[in-house]
Amino acid sequence: MTPRRTRFYLDKQNAKFLGVCSGIADYTGIDALLVRVGFVLLNFATGFFGGFGIIAYFVVAWIADSKPRELDYEDREDRRFWQKVRARPGTSIRDVRASFRDIDRRLADVETHFTSQNRRLADEIEALR
């Protein structure tokens, strides 16, 4: 199975126990502490519901793979990008297009600057003749 950016993985690097909560945090972008506290509170609120939450935790830990090394993020921006891809792929694709357009605009700015400056230089030379 090829490693994928949009699949759920256990996050063993930031794990407290088996890495399920940190995996959820890594997948969704919600803070890991919030996920853990929410999980515990949900278990208490449902009166452990026949141990369902805890069983679910272990089942997830057993089924899900731990995160492969090649999917490590380069930096925080990269992590945020992929979290957004998982939540709304269409929006992130448009974001990438927007950044390309921004680069295009800035390049055009530099180009305009140079060409207009040379134009002025040419006018000055013309005036000196």
Next chain:
Amino acid sequence: MDAPVFIISIVAILAALVGLPWIVFHYVTQWKKNASLTVEDENLLDELHALARRLEDRMGTIERIVAADNPGFRPGLRQERDQDFELTRPDEREMQTSRPRRRDQ
């Protein structure tokens, strides 16, 4: 058995057997619709994202070089605007964002 108890139990059973799966499947289909990126799409997006970031870095370098050589040149300041924290004073920022499109006058 009382009539109200009977009605309540019927409603509860219906909610558990019909309502709950309905909600679950509703969200499952929504999630499936969202996660429609194929492996190729994902690799392509990865590549494009990396390319965009590299180009943005290079663009920043070029803008800095040009700005160093030509004092009249004010580079586009998207990166600065997108940052969560502010390094410049508000009045400075206003000047930068309301810069003219063409700088040759």
